[in-house]
Structure formats: C-alpha cells, structure tokens
Amino acid sequence: MADFDVIVVGAGPAGSVASYLLAKRGHTVLTVERGKRPGAKNMFGGRLYSWSLERIFPEFWKEAPVEREVTKEVLGFLHGERGVEIRLSTRPKGRSFTLLRAKFDQWLAEKAEDAGAEVISGFKVERPLIRDGRVVGIVAEGDEEMEAEVVIAADGALSFMAEKAGLRPKLSKEDFAVGAKEVIELPKEVIEDRFGLSEDEGAAQLYVGDLTEGVIGGGFIYTNKESVSLGVVMRIGSLASKVSEISTAMWEVTEKFKSHPMIRRYLEGGKLVEYSAHIIPETQFMRGVKLYTDGMVVVGDAAGFCVNYGVTVRGMDFAIESARAAAEAVHHALESGDTSARSLSKYQEILSSGMLREFETAKKAVDLMEDERLYSSIPKIAVETLEHLFLVDGKPKENLYSFLRKEFSEEGISLLSALLLGWKALRSM
Amino acid sequence: MDIAVLVKQSLDVQELRVDQDTGKIYIEDAPTKAGDIELNATEEAVRLKEKLGGKAIAIMLSTGGASGKRQKEAREALTRVLAMGLDGAVLIMGEGAEKGDTYVIAKALAEEIRDKFGLVLAAEGSEDNFSGLLPARLAAELGWPYVAYATAIEVEGDHVKVTRSLEDFEEVVRVKFPAVISVTQEINKPRVPKLVEIVKAKKKPLDQKDFSPPVEPKLTIRELKVPKVERKQIVIEGDVEEAAEKLIQALKEEGVL
Amino acid sequence: MKVLAFSHSMDLALELVSAGRELGDVSLLVTSDQEGRINEVKGAKEVLLCKGLDSGDQEGLVELISGLASDYEVVLLASDRRGRELVGQVAHRLGASSAVDVSSLSVEDGKLVVERMTFGGKAIAVEEMSLPAVISVQKGKFKPPEEGEPSVREVSAPSIERRVEVIERKEKPKVGVPLDKAEIVVAVGRGFRKKEDLKLAYELADVLGGVVGATRPVAADLKWMEEEVWIGISGVRIAPKLLIVVGASGQQQFAAGIMDSKVVVAVNTDSKAPIFEQADYGVVMDLYEFLPVLTKKLKEIKGG
Ligand SMILES: Cc1cc2nc3c(=O)[nH]c(=O)nc-3n(C[C@H](O)[C@H](O)[C@H](O)COP(=O)(O)OP(=O)(O)OC[C@H]3O[C@@H](n4cnc5c(N)ncnc54)[C@H](O)[C@@H]3O)c2cc1C
Ligand SMILES: Cc1cc2nc3c(=O)[nH]c(=O)nc-3n(C[C@H](O)[C@H](O)[C@H](O)COP(=O)(O)OP(=O)(O)OC[C@H]3O[C@@H](n4cnc5c(N)ncnc54)[C@H](O)[C@@H]3O)c2cc1C
Numbered sequence: 001m002a003d004f005d006v007i008v009v010g011a012g013p014a015g016s017v018a019s020y021l022l023a024k025r026g027h028t029v030l031t032v033e034r035g036k037r038p039g040a041k042n043m044f045g046g047r048l049y050s051w052s053l054e055r056i057f058p059e060f061w062k063e064a065p066v067e068r069e070v071t072k073e074v075l076g077f078l079h080g081e082r083g084v085e086i087r088l089s090t091r092p093k094g095r096s097f098t099l100l101r102a103k104f105d106q107w108l109a110e111k112a113e114d115a116g117a118e119v120i121s122g123f124k125v126e127r128p129l130i131r132d133g134r135v136v137g138i139v140a141e142g143d144e145e146m147e148a149e150v151v152i153a154a155d156g157a158l159s160f161m162a163e164k165a166g167l168r169p170k171l172s173k174e175d176f177a178v179g180a181k182e183v184i185e186l187p188k189e190v191i192e193d194r195f196g197l198s199e200d201e202g203a204a205q206l207y208v209g210d211l212t213e214g215v216i217g218g219g220f221i222y223t224n225k226e227s228v229s230l231g232v233v234m235r236i237g238s239l240a241s242k243v244s245e246i247s248t249a250m251w252e253v254t255e256k257f258k259s260h261p262m263i264r265r266y267l268e269g270g271k272l273v274e275y276s277a278h279i280i281p282e283t284q285f286m287r288g289v290k291l292y293t294d295g296m297v298v299v300g301d302a303a304g305f306c307v308n309y310g311v312t313v314r315g316m317d318f319a320i321e322s323a324r325a326a327a328e329a330v331h332h333a334l335e336s337g338d339t340s341a342r343s344l345s346k347y348q349e350i351l352s353s354g355m356l357r358e359f360e361t362a363k364k365a366v367d368l369m370e371d372e373r374l375y376s377s378i379p380k381i382a383v384e385t386l387e388h389l390f391l392v393d394g395k396p397k398e399n400l401y402s403f404l405r406k407e408f409s410e411e412g413i414s415l416l417s418a419l420l421l422g423w424k425a426l427r428s429m
Numbered sequence: 430m431d432i433a434v435l436v437k438q439s440l441d442v443q444e445l446r447v448d449q450d451t452g453k454i455y456i457e458d459a460p461t462k463a464g465d466i467e468l469n470a471t472e473e474a475v476r477l478k479e480k481l482g483g484k485a486i487a488i489m490l491s492t493g494g495a496s497g498k499r500q501k502e503a504r505e506a507l508t509r510v511l512a513m514g515l516d517g518a519v520l521i522m523g524e525g526a527e528k529g530d531t532y533v534i535a536k537a538l539a540e541e542i543r544d545k546f547g548l549v550l551a552a553e554g555s556e557d558n559f560s561g562l563l564p565a566r567l568a569a570e571l572g573w574p575y576v577a578y579a580t581a582i583e584v585e586g587d588h589v590k591v592t593r594s595l596e597d598f599e600e601v602v603r604v605k606f607p608a609v610i611s612v613t614q615e616i617n618k619p620r621v622p623k624l625v626e627i628v629k630a631k632k633k634p635l636d637q638k639d640f641s642p643p644v645e646p647k648l649t650i651r652e653l654k655v656p657k658v659e660r661k662q663i664v665i666e667g668d669v670e671e672a673a674e675k676l677i678q679a680l681k682e683e684g685v686l
Numbered sequence: 687m688k689v690l691a692f693s694h695s696m697d698l699a700l701e702l703v704s705a706g707r708e709l710g711d712v713s714l715l716v717t718s719d720q721e722g723r724i725n726e727v728k729g730a731k732e733v734l735l736c737k738g739l740d741s742g743d744q745e746g747l748v749e750l751i752s753g754l755a756s757d758y759e760v761v762l763l764a765s766d767r768r769g770r771e772l773v774g775q776v777a778h779r780l781g782a783s784s785a786v787d788v789s790s791l792s793v794e795d796g797k798l799v800v801e802r803m804t805f806g807g808k809a810i811a812v813e814e815m816s817l818p819a820v821i822s823v824q825k826g827k828f829k830p831p832e833e834g835e836p837s838v839r840e841v842s843a844p845s846i847e848r849r850v851e852v853i854e855r856k857e858k859p860k861v862g863v864p865l866d867k868a869e870i871v872v873a874v875g876r877g878f879r880k881k882e883d884l885k886l887a888y889e890l891a892d893v894l895g896g897v898v899g900a901t902r903p904v905a906a907d908l909k910w911m912e913e914e915v916w917i918g919i920s921g922v923r924i925a926p927k928l929l930i931v932v933g934a935s936g937q938q939q940f941a942a943g944i945m946d947s948k949v950v951v952a953v954n955t956d957s958k959a960p961i962f963e964q965a966d967y968g969v970v971m972d973l974y975e976f977l978p979v980l981t982k983k984l985k986e987i988k989g990g
Contacts, residue, residue, distance in 0.1 A: 003625075030628065037460065110501075120627050140624045273446070442806035442938045443960070454809055535778060558804050559919055559939075560786045565774025574745065574849040577771040590853075594906070594914065595767045601854035608849075615906045647783035647819075651799070652812040658945050661966040664957075672969050673980040676951065677987065679967055683949050685870075685928040686894075686987075 004030045005334055007138050007148035008117075009125045009161050011038035011109045014300025014319035015154030017056060019112035019119065021327035027334055029117035030148070031109070032140065034124040039105025043181050043276040045313055046222030046229035047204055048104075050095045052321035052355075057111075065107050066097040067224035068202025072195065076262065077379035078209030078219075083262040084382050085205075098202045098222045098229070100183070125155070127164040128296060134340075135165055135295035150330050150339050151296040154323065157281040159302035167298055168289040176279040177217070177308050180250040181231030182258075184270035188226050194266050195223050206311045209379035211257055216375055218311035219257040221266065227273070228266065232257055233280065233311055250277055280308050280315075291351070292344040297330065299323045305355075307362045310374070318359060325350040381407045430547035430606065431483040434474045435538070435564065436510055436518075438491040438503050439464045439556035447655045454653050461493055463506035464556030468513070468619035470612050473582060474550050475514035475620075480584045481548070487511065487518040488541055490534055490640065494527045504635065512622035512630035523640030530646040535566035537643050543571055548589075549609040553578055561611060568609035576604055577611040687793065690715065690755055691730075692772075693764035694741045696723045700830035702762045703730045705823045707831065708791060709760055709798075714836070715751065717741040724838065729831025738843030742852060747772060749844040752779040755818065760798065765822040777820035785813055786822040807919055807942020824923075826866055859913045863897045864922075870896025871926045873917055873944070876903050877933015877954065877973055881910040886977040887932060893984045899924065901934045918943035933973050936961025953977070 006022050008015045011033035019031040035041045047070055053060050061069070073088040113119050129137035129145050137147035153161035157176070162168045186194075195203045208218040217234030232254045236246055257263055281304050289304050291297060299305075299322045306315030329347035333339045381404075388403050398406075438461045445459040463471075474485040487510045493499035500522060507518040519541060529537070542549060549571075551564035561577060568575030580599075581592040588605045594613060604610070622630070663679070665672045680686045687710030693699040699714060706712035711731040716724055718737050727733055734754065739746050751772065755761050761776060763769040765787045777784035788800040789810075798815040802824075815821075865871060872891040878884055884898070891898045898911070905916035917924055918940040925946035932953045934940060941964045944950060952965035953973050962968040969976055 003628075032624065118628060118631065120624060123624050123627075142621070142623060144623050144625065146624060271448075271450075440805060442808060445805055445808055447805075447808050454805070531774065531784060532778070532781075535774075554920060557806065559806070560774075561770055562774040562777070562784050562786060565771060566778040566784070569748075569775045569778035575771070575775060576850060578767050596858075598858055599856045600852055603851045603853055605849050613906070614902065647781075647816045648785065649814050650811050651814050653804070654810040654812065655808070656803075656810055656945060658964075660950060660964060662963065662968065663966065664962070664968045664970065669971065669975050669979045672971060672976065673983050676967055676969060676980065677983060680928065680949065680951070683928075683966075685949050686984075 002137065002147040002149050004028045004118075004146070004148045006030070006150050006152060006330060007032065007146060008152045008154055009138060010154040010156055010300075010302070011035075011112075011119055011121070012042055012105060012154060012156055012300060012319065013108060013316050014302070014323040015152070016105065016108035016112045016119075017053075017320050017323035018152050018154060018299060018327045018330075019117040020108070020115050021056070021324060022330060023112060023115040023117035025331050026116075027331070029112070030146065031112060031117050031119040032123050032125050032138070033109070033119065033121045035121060037106060037121050038109035038119065039102045040121075041276075042101040042105055043179075043278050044101055044316060045179065045181065045220050045231060045233075046098045046224070047096050047312075048099055049314065049317040050097060052317045052324065056320070056324060061095075061097055064099075065103040066099045068098050068197070068200055070096045070098060070204045070222075071201045072197065072203040074203060074205035076205060076207040076209075077382040078207050078211055078260055078262065079380045079383040080210065081261055082383045082387070083207075083209070083260065084379075084386055085262070096204075098204070098224050100224060100227075100229070125161065128153075128161055130165070133294065135293060149295070149334060150344070152323075152326060152330065153296060153298045153302045154300050154319075155302050157279055157301040157306065159298065161296075162289070162298045162302050165293055165296055167291070167293055167296075168304075171281075176281060177233055177235040178246055178250055178277060179231055179233045179280050179313065180254050180277040181229055181275070182254065182272055183224075183227050183229055183274040184267055185227045185273050186267070186270045190269070191223050191226070191228065197223065204312075207257070207263070208311060208375050210376065211260070212253060212375055214372065214376045216310050216372060218375065219254075219263070220312055221263070228270070230254075230258065230263075230267070233308065233313060235308075235310075247277060280313050281306050291348050292329075292341055294341045294344075295339055297326045297344055297347050299326045305359060307359070307366060309366055314362065318355065321355045322351065325355065430481045431545065432474045432478055432481065432485040432548045432550060433542050433546040434467070434470050434485060434487050434510065434515065435549065435551040435567075436463045436467045436471070436487045436489045436506065437552075437555045437557075437563075438462075438489060438493045438499070438506060439558075442557050449655055449657050449659075452655045454655060461499065461502045461506065462556070463510055464552055466552030466554065466556070466612065466614050468510070469614055469616050470550040470552050471510045471513050471515060472617045472619040473579075473612055476617070477548070477582065477584060478516075483547075484516040485514075486546075487515050488521075488538065489518065490521040490526065490529075490538055490541075492526045492529055492534065493522075495522055495524050507635060508627060508630045509622065511633045511635070512626040513620055515633075517634040517636070520635060520637045521640045522637065525642055526640045528646060528649070529640075529642055530648040531560070531562040531566050532647045533642050533644055535563055535570050537640065538563075538567055539570040540643070542567070547607045549573075549607075551609065551611045553611045553613050564609050564611045571607070571609070573607050573609050574604050575609045575611075576602055579610050579612045580616050582610065582612070582616070687711075687760060688758045689713070689760045689762055690734075690751070690758040691762040692747070692751060693766070694768045695764060695766060696720050696726065698764035698766065698769070698825060700726065700728075701825070701828045702764060702823055703727065704828035704831050705791065706730075706760070706762050709793060712762075713758070715754065715841075717747075727836055729834040730836040732837045732839055734839055734841045736841050736843055742855070743848070744768065744771060745846065745848050745850055746844060748775045748779065749846050750841070751776050753844060754841065755780055755782075755820075759817045759819070761818070761820040763820065763822045765824050769822050773820050773822050780818055780820065782818040782820050783815035784820045785815060787824050788821050789824045789827050791821065791823075803919070803942060806938035807945060808938065826923075862912075865897060865899045865915060865917065865924050866922050868897045868899075868924065868926050870894045870928045871899050871917075871924055871930070871947075872896055873899045873901065873929060873931045873934060874904055875901040875932065875934025875940075876908075878904070878910075881908070883974070884910060886973065886981070890930065890977055890981045890984070893981055893988055894928070896926070896928070901940050931961055931965065932977065934961060935959045936964050
C-alpha cells in the first residue's frame with residue numbers, strides 16, 4: 001500500500017487548495033513544500049480575483065489575511081518625465097483583493113493542515129517516482145522515495161514535476177516573462193491620502209510607456225494596508241542571454257519606474273522592505289502541455305494556467321480553480337480505485353466545461369496586449385495629445401485633428417488602426 | 430537512564446527585522462525555531478541514549494507567549510528534533526512566560542526534570558540570547574554538577590567523560606550522574622531528518638502543559654535598542670583587475686590604507 | 687554598593703576592578719595560582735586571597751564565591767567561557783539576578799541597570815536587575831585602574847565533595863596579535879576550500895600589515911587556524927579600521943562581532959550573501975581569482 005493517498009508537491013495556492021479539499025474528504029494527504037514555510041519565497045504582483053476561492057471558502061476575505069479590496073483601477077501612460085493617468089472608479093463586477101503572499105499562502109496551507117493534510121516545509125521534491133511508466137510517488141531530496149496513489153504537481157511555473165513526467169516539453173527562456181517586485185512600507189493614512197482611498201479600499205494601477213524601451217511590459221502598483229506592492233513585468237527572456245543580465249535590466253527598469261515624477265510622489269518617505277523577482281510562464285506553451293498522466297495531475301502555474309497581460313499577470317484564481325477541479329477528479333479516482341490516466345481525465349473534462357472557457361477569454365485579451373505599439377507609440381501620443389489640448393503657451397494652436405494626424409504619422413501608425421487598438425483596449429478591460 | 434534535551438523556542442535572528450531609523454524591532458513578525466546548537470544537543474542525546482539504555486525527551490519551555498502562531502512554531506520546532514530521533518517532547522507554554530527570566534524558567538524546568546532524568550543536555554547558548562545562563566541555573570536548582578562547552582561526551586559506567594573547550598586550553602573532566610552538560614556547535618554534525626522521519630515525528634508523543642510562573646522574575650527588560658551601524662553597501666563592478674583597482678582607490682579615499 | 691569580583695584571567699580581573707568601581711568598593715578574589723600577580727592589582731579596596739583554591743576548580747569557585755557573596759550586592763565575573771559558566775550557578779545559589787556579557791552598568795533608583803547585546807547583535811537590551819546581582823562583563827570595555835593599593839585579606843577554601851574531576855588539561859597555542867586589538871583584519875570563512883588556501887588570506891594580511899581572523903566553523907570546526915579564535919557573538923568582537931571579509935556568508939552571529947569595524951569590505955561569490963549588507967564595499971567575485979590580484983596590486987603600491 002502507498003504511504004499516502006495523495007502527495008501534493010508545492011504549497012502555493014494550487015497545492016494548498018488541492019490538499020485542503022482532498023484532506024477534507026478524508027483522504028490521507030502529504031503536502032511537500034520546498035520553502036522554509038509556505039509562501040516564504042512566493043511572490044506575485046498583488047491582486048487576487050476572488051471568484052474561485054469564494055467557491056471554496058465563501059466570504060473568505062473576512063477571515064483570510066487580505067490587504068484591501070480593489071475599488072480603483074488606474075491605467076497610466078508614461079513618456080519621458082511626463083504621464084497621463086486614467087482612473088476607473090466604478091466598482092468592478094467581480095471582487096478582487098490585494099494581498100501579500102507570505103501571509104496568504106500560510107493561511108491557505110493552515111487550512112489544509114487543519115483539514116488533516118500533513119504539510120511539511122523545507123523539503124524539495126526532486127522528481128516524480130515512476131515505475132512501469134506510471135507515477136507512483138515522489139523522490140524527495142536525498143533520494144528518498146515516498147509513494148502515493150496520486151501525485152498532484154503544484155510546483156509552480158518551472159514545474160520540473162510536469163517536465164520529468166513527460167507532460168510538458170523542456171522550456172526555453174523564450175517561454176517566460178520576468179516580474180520584479182518591491183514592497184514599500186508607508187503609513188496607512190498616507191496610502192489612503194495619496195491614492196484617494198477610504199479605509200480598506202485599494203487601488204490597482206498599471207503603467208505602460210517608454211519605461212520598457214519598447215519591450216512588452218510595464219509597471220504596476222497595488223496598495224496594501226500599510227505598504228504598496230510595486231513592480232515591473234517584462235517579456236525579456238528572448239532578449240538577454242544571461243540570468244544576470246535579466247536581473248540587472250529588471251532592477252534598472254524598476255528604479256526608472258520608481259523615479260518617474262508621477263510614480264515618485266506615491267512613494268515618498270516609503271521604506272523598501274522586500275525585493276524579489278520571479279518568472280512568469282507565457283500562455284503560448286499551454287499548447288504543449290498535458291494535464292494528467294497515470295497517477296499524476298498538474299495544476300496551477302505548473303500547468304500553465306497563468307495569463308500575462310503584458311503589465312499584469314493573473315494566475316492565482318486559475319491556480320485555485322484548477323486545483324478544485326483536480327481535487328474533484330482525484331477524489332473520484334481514489335473512490336473508484338482507478339487512478340489511471342483515463343480515470344484522471346475527468347480533470348480535463350471538469351475544466352473544459354468551466355474554467356477553460358474563462359481562461360480562453362482571458363487569453364484573447366492578451367493578443368491585444370501583444371501589440372507593441374501599446375508600449376511605445378500610444379503612451380507618447382496620449383501624453384502629447386493631452387499636452388496639446390491643455391497647455392497654453394501663447395502661440396497659435398493647431399487644431400486637434402491635424403495635430404493627431406501628425407503625431408500618428410510620426411509614429412507610423414494609421415489613425416484608423418490607432419482607433420481600432422484603442423477601441424479593443426477599452427473593450428478588453 | 431533518560432536524557433532531557435533543552436530546546437528553546439528562539440527567534441530566528443537571521444530573519445528578525447529591525448529598523449535603524451525608528452528603532453523598531455519586529456519581534457512578533459519574526460519566525461521562531463529550535464536553535465542550531467540545540468540540534469547538536471539533540472544529536473548527542475540520540476547518540477548517547479543507546480549507551481544509557483533509556484529514552485531521550487525534548488523539553489521546551491516557550492517564552493514566546495501563547496499566540497496560535499507561536500504555538501504552531503513551537504510544535505514544528507519540536508517535530509524537527511523528534512524527527513532526529515528523540516522519543517518524545519514536553520511543551521510548556523502559556524501567558525506570562527515571556528516575562529520569565531532565567532531564574533523563573535530554571536525553577537519551572539526543574540519541576541519537569543527532577544526525579545525523571547539522569548542527564549540534561551543543553552546548548553552552550555540559545556540562538557537569540559546566547560547567555561548560557563539557563564543550564565547553569567538549572568544545575569544549581571537541581572543540585573547537579575554542571576559542565577559547559579562540551580566538544581565530546583563519552584559514557585563510562587556511572588559517569589561521563591567530557592572534553593570541553595575553553596579559551597586557553599582543552600580540558601577532560603569526569604562527571605558523575607546526574608549532571609547537566611552544555612554542548613558546543615563543534616561536538617557533532619546534526620543529522621538532517623528525512624521526510625518520512627518528519628511524518629513519523631508528528632505521531633510521536635508531544636505532551637503540552639500550561640505554564641504558570643513558580644516565582645517572580647529577578648530581571649526585567651526595560652528597553653530594547655537598535656544599534657546603528659551604517660554601511661555604504663557599495664558594490665564594486667568590473668573585471669578582476671578593475672575591481673581590485675577600484676577597491677584600492679576607495680580604501681585610499683577612506684584613509685585606511 | 688559592595689562589589690565582589692573574580693576572573694580566571696588576571697588581565698580580565700583587572701578590568702573587572704575598573705567596572706566594579708562604577709558601582710562602589712571592589713573586593714577582588716585571587717586564587718592560589720594568581721597570587722604572584724597580586725601586586726598588579728590597583729584600585730580595589732581589598733584583595734581576598736584564597737591560598738587553598740586553584741582557579742581550575744570550578745566547583746570550588748562556585749562554593750567559595752557563593753559563600754563570600756552574602757556580604758556583597760554585586761558579583762562581577764569575566765565573560766570568558768569559565769567566567770560565564772560560573773554566573774548562572776552562583777546567581778542561582780544566591781537567588782540573585784544574572785546577566786552575561788554586559789557592556790555597561792549603572793545604578794538608577796536603587797536598581798542595577800545593565801546593557802547587553804541580544805538577538806545575535808541586532809538589538810541591545812537594557813535590563814533592570816534586582817539585587818543581589820551576578821554579572822559577567824564584556825571583555826575590553828574597561829581599562830584597569832592605575833592607582834590605589836588594596837589591603838589583602840586571606841579567606842579559607844571551601845571543603846566540599848567534588849563531583850567534577852579534571853583528568854587532563856591541554857594548553858592551546860597562544861594567540862599572536864590579539865584580534866580585538868588589530869588595526870587591519872582579514873576574516874576568512876568557509877568559502878576557502880582547504881587549509882592550504884588560507885595562504886591567500888595570509889599574503890593579503892601581510893601586505894596590509896594586518897592579521898587573519900576566521901568565522902567559527904573555520905576556527906573551531908575545521909580547525910584550520912593556528913589558534914582556536916573566531917570572530918562573532920560567541921567569540922571575539924573586533925574593532926579594526928579595516929576589515930576584509932573573504933568567503934564568509936555574514937550570518938548574524940558572525941556579523942555581531944564586526945559591528946565596530948570602521949570600514950568593511952566583503953568578497954563573496956554569492957551576491958545575495960547577507961555579508962554584503964554589512965559591508966561598505968562589496969566585491970561579488972571568486973576569492974581565488976580576486977585575492978591574488980588584489981594582493982599583487984597592493985604589493986606594487988606598498989613596494990613602490
Ligand atoms: C511578477 C508576477 C506578478 C503576478 N501578479 C499576479 C497577480 O497580481 N494576480 C494573480 O492572480 N496572479 C499573479 N501572478 C501569477 C501567480 O503568482 C501565479 O499564477 C500563482 O502563484 C500560481 O500558483 P501555484 O500554486 O500554481 O504556484 P506557486 O504560487 O508558484 O507555488 C508553487 C509552490 O511550489 C513550491 N515548489 C516548487 N518546486 C518545488 C519542489 N520541487 N518541491 C517542493 N516544493 C516546490 C514552491 O516553493 C511554491 O510554494 C503573478 C506572477 C508574477 C511572477
Ligand atoms: C548560537 C550561535 C552562535 C554562533 N556564534 C558564531 C560566532 O561567534 N562566529 C561565527 O563566525 N559563527 C557563529 N555561529 C555560526 C554562524 O551561524 C554561521 O554558521 C557561520 O558564521 C558561517 O560561517 P561561514 O561564513 O564561514 O560559512 P558559510 O555560511 O558556509 O559561508 C561561506 C560563504 O563563502 C562563499 N563562497 C564560497 N565559495 C567562494 C569563493 N570561491 N569565493 C568567494 N566566496 C565564496 C559562499 O557564497 C558563502 O556565503 C554561531 C551560531 C549559533 C547558532
């Protein structure tokens with residue numbers, strides 16, 4: 001008999017949710033996390049869309065360590081020292097919250113523990129244990145084998161588990177974008193004042209422009225209770241040949257972002273308390289990924305359920321939802337005593353009738369964000385147009401139409417395609 | 430004869446955040462753990478218990494307060510030493526323990542140890558406070574001999590031979606049981622438990638008791654200050670030659686060459 | 687206030703007299719093996735000479751000091767290993783408060799107030815101690831007094847059954863230039879792969895006219911140094927004008943020992959090593975490549 005019904009690799013949101021749901025249904029679950037504690041090293045931008053977690057823990061925000069509910073959305077264009085901010089103040093349809101992973105992941109992992117899962121931190125899983133072509137457990141560091149009826153790979157974007165089980169091809173650096181993030185502490189009142197928020201309200205602010213020098217990407221700021229999460233996302237993998245080059249570039253762009261006059265005023269007097277960088281899987285490689293095999297399923301980032309919109313990334317909600325689907329399928333497989341690929345294919349079925357549709361829509365929005373002009377010409381035009389409209393220097397003004405036409409032709413964009421791009425951008429938000 | 434290993438719930442000083450500007454020390458936010466040298470004491474206990482033919486039990490009197498977080502961490506720290514091969518653990522926790530000084534803690538621990546154990550192993554100093562006072566006080570409270578800074582321990586019949594390292598010399602002493610011995614980091618290499626040992630350790634007996642201070646403390650902490658150390662943190666770039674030159678230049682400007 | 691002082695090391699004992707004078711009259715206990723240096727004692731009120739006890743007898747010392755202490759409010763001991771070993775035992779026998787490695791002490795409103803490092807050097811605790819109190823004083827914080835002849839009184843040795851028997855004692859090699867007095871220190875860590883490689887550090891120290899110190903694992907565990915002395919919270923605290931830390935990670939317990947250095951340079955291959963936060967100048971490089979070049983260039987300057 002196997003040591004455990006289920007071994008879950010990784011205690012990020014996907015791993016902890018899967019562990020929780022399966023332990024709650026009475027299965028023996030071992031969750032192995034390589035960090036010192038769940039969430040210790042995990043980073044993300046800062047916002048969780050709540051829909052999927054709500055299905056598991058209704059009104060979880062009353063209990064979970066979330067920071068603020070996002071009620072203000074800002075899209076900013078930066079050009080040189082100048083900038084434009086567009087502020088959307090309607091309450092969004094689905095709720096979303098800012099949070100810090102170190103606390104949040106730990107809370108979720110404790111939920112799993114309380115439900116009966118054994119969560120063990122500080123151990124790295126090396127690879128799946130494979131016998132006769134079937135996954136039968138894991139091999140942990142120090143060559144230690146542990147058996148399970150089903151293994152759930154929730155080991156994040158780099159997922160060696162999926163790769164070594166042959167579920168996805170070896171990734172190259174073109175498959176990744178990179179995100180860097182800082183947490184900057186500020187007093188609560190200062191945050192509320194500078195971002196125009198009332199208590200518990202939060203802001204999500206995204207910026208594009210010449211900051212990234214034409215590379216797809218940009219900067220973000222999310223407000224927490226007593227800090228802001230600020231960072232930069234860039235599709236940089238294909239541009240640099242060395243990891244050190246990537247990290248230097250990320251650091252430089254982050255510094256540039258922070259020192260932009262429009263951004264700087266939000267941060268004045270703040271104290272940097274954390275810096276981290278992480279890779280982001282690009283959705284394209286989803287095509288080459290299989291979600292299950294005999295004795296194993298892959299969830300969350302490990303399965304590529306993460307959408308990079310260029311500036312923001314969304315994956316927590318998909319990680320949670322995919323884990324829920326996987327837990328459902330694994331529960332059935334364990335009940336029926338058949339944990340073969342065929343039985344576990346129920347996972348894909350559940351996803352197809354639900355989350356995958358949402359995921360596809362999300363991915364469509366990405367195509368738009370792929371347009372490189374969004375990161376170069378558009379911010380420039382936005383800034384200069386507004387300047388043209390509002391600045392009075394005593395000289396005669398061109399009319400707006402001819403000004404715009406000049407701007408667009410300088411940038412080599414036709415007015416029509418600019419309008420189309422603008423329209424699509426609005427529609428996707 | 431059974432062995433007691435003293436395990437303190439120490440702040441992880443590496444992760445403790447202090448703010449030099451405001452003087453704030455984020456004690457509540459810092460995680461706690463079993464001290465590294467307590468892992469050496471544990472390793473030694475596991476090694477010696479075979480020879481002494483008894484059990485080895487971890488004893489933790491937590492001074493971290495009684496919050497859920499600290500309780501969980503205390504249990505995790507004990508799980509870790511249990512996974513190394515100890516047979517059980519006693520966790521004494523409670524409100525008010527954070528005010529206990531070594532006088533109070535030694536009195537309380539003695540209750541737990543007297544008549545039950547023949548040997549107490551401890552670390553030469555705890556990870557966060559490094560005073561080494563507790564085992565010394567405990568020995569005095571129990572009326573047992575005390576030997577600190579052990580770098581080797583050998584059992585010989587009704588006594589142990591302890592090699593200990595002092596500044597000017599190394600000493601070998603013979604001590605009769607019962608005794609209290611503190612060990613150094615050099616005494617052994619603590620084993621790293623396997624996953625399966627951690628899983629099993631969670632099923633080993635862990636006896637949790639409420640702490641109530643037996644006496645009033647003799648010492649109180651009036652204030653914790655953050656020492657100011659300002660470092661420039663300049664990273665010298667360039668290839669080896671350039672870096673060496675830049676460094677020499679910088680040190681010349683500092684006037685230290 | 688009456689203070690009783692004792693240290694196994696006569697040099698530290700003289701420092702204790704000075705520390706004790708901040709509080710009141712000091713009686714210094716001197717054991718048989720220390721008798722020859724009695725005339726060096728200045729500034730104490732009296733010397734208590736115990737001819738029947740050797741300073742190697744810790745059990746005897748606990749008994750003797752605890753017995754004498756009833757006439758005193760404060761007992762001062764040194765913060766070397768044997769001194770610290772006594773603090774807790776004596777304090778508990780007396781029902782006294784205790785603190786080790788104290789860097790300053792004073793009396794405020796009838797309470798004894800001391801300062802000491804805690805949290806691996808990240809904080810300084812200001813502690814209020816009830817009397818009587820037993821304290822060990824940090825090394826090098828007090829200068830021995832130069833004047834004042836003490837009177838000498840003999841005290842008798844305690845007669846107790848000893849449960850700890852010393853069966854062997856091996857001298858360790860003596861320290862050359864003490865680290866805590868050195869102006870320039872090159873500190874080596876486990877980044878060196880073998881003992882012979884320390885040559886790179888000695889060569890660098892030589893051109894700079896400095897000495898080589900080590901982290902605890904290098905000195906105490908690997909025993910690569912001539913003598914077993916290390917820098918840090920459990921070793922020596924140094925205060926050179928220039929410290930070059932090579933191949934050491936800069937864990938808090940080591941870092942606590944270097945805080946008083948004027949300029950700190952770190953050489954480490956790992957740009958994330960905590961030592962870089964403790965350094966003025968950081969070189970992210972392999973020491974095997976960097977040290978020879980640095981030493982060569984320094985030689986050129988110094989030689990020419
Ligand atoms: C810069 C950036 C910004 C982002 N912003 C957002 C955002 O605002 N909103 C959003 O919804 N999403 C965001 N994301 C995406 C989000 O972080 C991920 O989609 C989400 O964390 C995926 O969860 P997961 O549980 O699948 O993986 P992870 O959170 O990566 O968790 C994987 C866990 O497995 C552990 N692990 C890995 N390998 C092993 C091993 N071999 N053995 C044991 N344990 C292992 C890891 O330590 C980790 O705890 C962002 C990502 C980045 C990089
Ligand atoms: C209660 C307690 C008290 C302690 N007291 C002390 C104390 O007083 N003093 C003390 O030192 N320690 C003390 N320690 C131990 C301390 O925690 C650390 O373990 C120790 O300082 C680490 O020593 P290290 O830096 O030499 O080794 P490591 O931590 O192993 O660091 C080696 C470093 O070398 C670098 N490196 C490797 N190869 C190269 C290369 N080729 N070129 C350049 N760099 C390289 C690595 O990146 C690494 O950062 C104490 C521990 C405890 C628990």
